[in-house]
Amino acid sequence: MEAVTFALxxxxxxxxxxxxxxxxxxxxxxxxxxxxxxxxxxxxGAFIVMDLRTRHDMSWPVALGAAVLGAAAVxxxxxxxxxxxxxxxxxxxxxxxxxxxxxxxxxxxxLEYGAEQRTVPVxxxxxxxxxxxxxVVGKQNFYLVAIVVVVAVTLSIATLRTRMGNALTAxxxxxxxxxxxxxxxxxxxxxxxxxxxxxxxxAGALFPAxxxxxxSIGQMSVLIIGGLATALLAQFRSYNLAxxxxxxxxxxxxxxxxxxDQTGVADAVPFLVIVVVLVMRGKGLPVRGSAADSLPRIGxxxxxxxxxxxxxxxxxxxxxxxxxxxxxxALIVSICFAIVGLSTVVLTGxxxxxxxxxxxxxxxxxxxxxxxxxxHGWPFELALLAGVVGAMxxxxxxxxxxxxxxxxxxxxxxxGLGFALHQILFSNSDYTGGEFQTKLESLRFLGLxxxxxxxxxxxxxxxxxxxxxxxxxxxxxxxxxxxxxLLAVRTNERAAAAMGVSVFQxxxxxxxxxxxxxxxxxVLFGFSYPxxxxxxxxxxxxxxxxxxxxVIGGVGYVCGPVVGALLAPGGVAVLLFxxxxxxxxxxxxxxxxxxxxxxxxxxxxxxxNQNGVVDQLAAPVRRLWPRxxxxxxxxxxxxxxxxxxxxxxxxxxxxxxxxxFTALAExxxxxxxxxxxxxxxxxxxxxxxxxxxxxxxxxxxxxxxVLDGVDVTAWPPHRRARAGLxxxxxxxxxxxxxxxxxxxxxxxxxxxxxAYFTGLVRAGTPRMTDTVxxxxxxxxLTDVLHRRPQELSYARRRLVAIARxxxxxxxxxxxxxxxxxxxEHESAELGRLIRRLADDWGIGVLLIEHDxxxxxxxxxxxxxxxxxxxxxxxxxxEIRRSDAxxxxxxxxxLVEATP
Ligand code: ADP
Ligand code: MG
Numbered sequence: 001m002e003a004v005t006f007a008l009x010x011x012x013x014x015x016x017x018x019x020x021x022x023x024x025x026x027x028x029x030x031x032x033x034x035x036x037x038x039x040x041x042x043x044x045g046a047f048i049v050m051d052l053r054t055r056h057d058m059s060w061p062v063a064l065g066a067a068v069l070g071a072a073a074v075x076x077x078x079x080x081x082x083x084x085x086x087x088x089x090x091x092x093x094x095x096x097x098x099x100x101x102x103x104x105x106x107x108x109x110x111l112e113y114g115a116e117q118r119t120v121p122v123x124x125x126x127x128x129x130x131x132x133x134x135x136v137v138g139k140q141n142f143y144l145v146a147i148v149v150v151v152a153v154t155l156s157i158a159t160l161r162t163r164m165g166n167a168l169t170a171x172x173x174x175x176x177x178x179x180x181x182x183x184x185x186x187x188x189x190x191x192x193x194x195x196x197x198x199x200x201x202x203a204g205a206l207f208p209a210x211x212x213x214x215x216s217i218g219q220m221s222v223l224i225i226g227g228l229a230t231a232l233l234a235q236f237r238s239y240n241l242a243x244x245x246x247x248x249x250x251x252x253x254x255x256x257x258x259x260x261d262q263t264g265v266a267d268a269v270p271f272l273v274i275v276v277v278l279v280m281r282g283k284g285l286p287v288r289g290s291a292a293d294s295l296p297r298i299g300x301x302x303x304x305x306x307x308x309x310x311x312x313x314x315x316x317x318x319x320x321x322x323x324x325x326x327x328x329x330a331l332i333v334s335i336c337f338a339i340v341g342l343s344t345v346v347l348t349g350x351x352x353x354x355x356x357x358x359x360x361x362x363x364x365x366x367x368x369x370x371x372x373x374x375x376h377g378w379p380f381e382l383a384l385l386a387g388v389v390g391a392m393x394x395x396x397x398x399x400x401x402x403x404x405x406x407x408x409x410x411x412x413x414x415x416g417l418g419f420a421l422h423q424i425l426f427s428n429s430d431y432t433g434g435e436f437q438t439k440l441e442s443l444r445f446l447g448l449x450x451x452x453x454x455x456x457x458x459x460x461x462x463x464x465x466x467x468x469x470x471x472x473x474x475x476x477x478x479x480x481x482x483x484x485x486l487l488a489v490r491t492n493e494r495a496a497a498a499m500g501v502s503v504f505q506x507x508x509x510x511x512x513x514x515x516x517x518x519x520x521x522x523v524l525f526g527f528s529y530p531x532x533x534x535x536x537x538x539x540x541x542x543x544x545x546x547x548x549x550x551v552i553g554g555v556g557y558v559c560g561p562v563v564g565a566l567l568a569p570g571g572v573a574v575l576l577f578x579x580x581x582x583x584x585x586x587x588x589x590x591x592x593x594x595x596x597x598x599x600x601x602x603x604x605x606x607x608x609n610q611n612g613v614v615d616q617l618a619a620p621v622r623r624l625w626p627r628x629x630x631x632x633x634x635x636x637x638x639x640x641x642x643x644x645x646x647x648x649x650x651x652x653x654x655x656x657x658x659x660x661f662t663a664l665a666e667x668x669x670x671x672x673x674x675x676x677x678x679x680x681x682x683x684x685x686x687x688x689x690x691x692x693x694x695x696x697x698x699x700x701x702x703x704x705x706v707l708d709g710v711d712v713t714a715w716p717p718h719r720r721a722r723a724g725l726x727x728x729x730x731x732x733x734x735x736x737x738x739x740x741x742x743x744x745x746x747x748x749x750x751x752x753x754x755a756y757f758t759g760l761v762r763a764g765t766p767r768m769t770d771t772v773x774x775x776x777x778x779x780x781l782t783d784v785l786h787r788r789p790q791e792l793s794y795a796r797r798r799l800v801a802i803a804r805x806x807x808x809x810x811x812x813x814x815x816x817x818x819x820x821x822x823x824e825h826e827s828a829e830l831g832r833l834i835r836r837l838a839d840d841w842g843i844g845v846l847l848i849e850h851d852x853x854x855x856x857x858x859x860x861x862x863x864x865x866x867x868x869x870x871x872x873x874x875x876x877x878e879i880r881r882s883d884a885x886x887x888x889x890x891x892x893x894l895v896e897a898t899p
Contacts, residue, residue, distance in 0.1 A: 008135070009141060009254045011144065011247060012209060013253055014247035015144035016206065016223060017227055019202060019206070020199075021226075022242050023197070024196065025231050027192050031083060035196065036095060036544075037078065037098045038228075039227070041071045041105070042220060045205045046208070047215070049067045049120060054118075054119075067201045071200050071202075078197075082100075085607045095354065095408055097603060110595075119213050120214075123206055124147075124206070126139055140209040141210075147206070156239045171183070226253070229245075229271050233246075262424070264422075267423050272416070274416065278404070278405050295490065297611040298350065301479040301483065320457055332459060334568050339466060341550040341561025342471060344358055345557070348547065348551075350477070355410070356544055357414040359540075360543050361522065365388055367425065367432070368389075369383040370383075370523075373527075375433060379444070380527070381446065383523070392512045392515045394515060399511025415543070415544070438533075448462070466524060470520060477759055478558075480755065480759040481764065482756055484738065484749065485749075489506045491735040494733060496746075499718075500726075513760075554611060554612025556612070567601075638777065639770040641841055643841055648844065649844060650707075651670075654666070656698060663868050664689055664868045665868045674839065676858055677844075677861050678858070680885075684867075685868065722751060730816040732789075732801045734801055740787055741768070746804075748768075775807050802818055812843070812845075817850060862874065862876055
């Protein structure tokens, strides 16, 4: 019976989840953005009601109306002023923008009302209801449920029945579809942001009903977790699912509060459940046709030692000998922030994984190190090492969801994990040994007295040296083999796998390495205080802040975190403002505005350049010293064509169904070394699906793929690629932010494990192998090696894609419509090249083409597919004569041309 009581109480919290989630879904459908500022909107609603009811004695309808309209207006403004200018920016930039807006809203409310708890009268009728003899619940819970049921059902019906609803459904599928229905995408986005804001405002206004009339910023900042979790459950699509999911989460939360005797679990467990659901539903590789998004620009990781070394030495000297002692605390905060920022460069910049848990990982490092140092007397050096290892282990764990989820979903998951960590570990005195127990005394590092109070100068120096070392590591990683692998994964997971790059390995590597770096930052940050207060120092919001400021600084650049860290809370920026206010003491109130102003500056900077401040600064440099072709000398003239390992491919009775649809039915074929097998067939015949199955992108419903006598049907794509089964893509899927040369290198380089370690200290000189040189020569790419694919013509890009596939030294090469977009001459040239690949190198080629002549002229055998079935097979001459083929596929012109 008690369980029933708590379940019913959970309906109240669940209703708030639903309201928030419904708004999140609406905004997502209208503009493709997950609004991390949604909790801020709710906060605004709650405080508007509080203000109007308690300070101005307004009536309920007025207060409620003002909250809803106020939040709606803010939503609309955010769309028009921030999101609209960013609509073509990278998803990362857009997430950061909403996080920036979140900061601004929180700081605004903080300025006006302070952080303390306030009371508001409960907005709906309350008081106990007796259900039977044992169950007693507050009335307000039922009112809330009634309200959210009405909201969710109304939205569901409106989606089906109204023109705007239809347009939204259409635009969620395809931005242009809505335009075809006569709706401007901008209008749709503005309407949904306004409406979503209104719903969040309503959620905030109703929130006191679930907290017996108390509100505070701290309490309400947790709400977004429930909202996001619910929206994820609803797949950012269904309002009815949001209704059911939100209430269910509320109930689980209430029950956990009652029955689990562990601090924080109630807040965290529902989220962990969602993580599991998401990960189970996710895919190892993105599906075919996932849109390639624009990504923040990445630096080269190169620096002139003659420039960097003197600057670094001078900086260290200044820091140690010429800095007023009062500046050290702020400087230390900024440097530690910059170190954690470096971890973001590796993970988010290079590997493209959106993590909102970096500060939490740093906190783990501080936790492990702090406990070992304080409770077990470990020396600083060893404690630091242990902290870093601890952070790396947890980083490995946090990286696991990234193997199945990506993009913004991953941000939600990692934020939840970081949040859970804060609730369960940092806030629990059972684990931290009590709030004030991690006391650190007389710190020494390699014999140097680095006590942060007595010798702040030495401590600052220690932090700065660590930053420089780690910055060098990060830059080295960028220049080396591993850097190219990470960038390949970030740009295009499908293509990376096709070149033999293990997406799995590289993502985990990025998570572990970045967690280690964050660990160093976290330990140094924590140890800079005489007592490490984990709960206060490592709040989840700081993980957001560190990502936001690093992206503003430039997430693709090693210098990005330096610029970003200037804006860290309590960092150097505050120092500047503080000294100015010391000069005119009446300005004290101005200092209060600093966080708010910083927030606004952040959002503005982002709107102006999504690649960050450093990128902006680097622009004139790029113009003065454009990328030179100096690397091109590496191309050996007339490189030898050495035969590849001869392997034959056998496809046995492969059937592929998608639901009730059969894309391939009992297809079989054999390709011997040095043989070219052509596949003809109209659009939709199943040709690309055949390649997907052979290379591991689809698991066939039945049948077998055998390479060199080994059954590879269960192998993942990268493993097949390494074994010599390499494909090209109909849609090219080049690595757009690598140069052509780097594209080829990424594909030709060894996929060894050792590089993950040696790459930290030595970038190595990338060597163009004979195969790469030969491919460059054959496809005449020498003059574009230093260009990026986007700068080339479409035909040229197609050739790069083919060269990239050849660079991997395949035994069997599967080409998906390689001649599309080439002119007659180029396509004949390509035909001859394909013959040479087979004849000179011994590569077995599967050639899928629409250009019938190209296939018939250059293949040894030809197979014709129609509706997933093999309708003819034989030598080119036999195919030309086949009646079935003529009827089903070949045009009359060809028939006439055949003697
Ligand atoms: P082709 O390359 O010969 O033009 P495809 O192999 O791309 O044809 O597609 C064959 C058929 O299978 C098409 O009708 C396509 O819509 C369908 N198809 C391909 N992949 C999937 C998938 N992942 N889910 C559902 N249907 C698919
Ligand atoms: Mg195709």
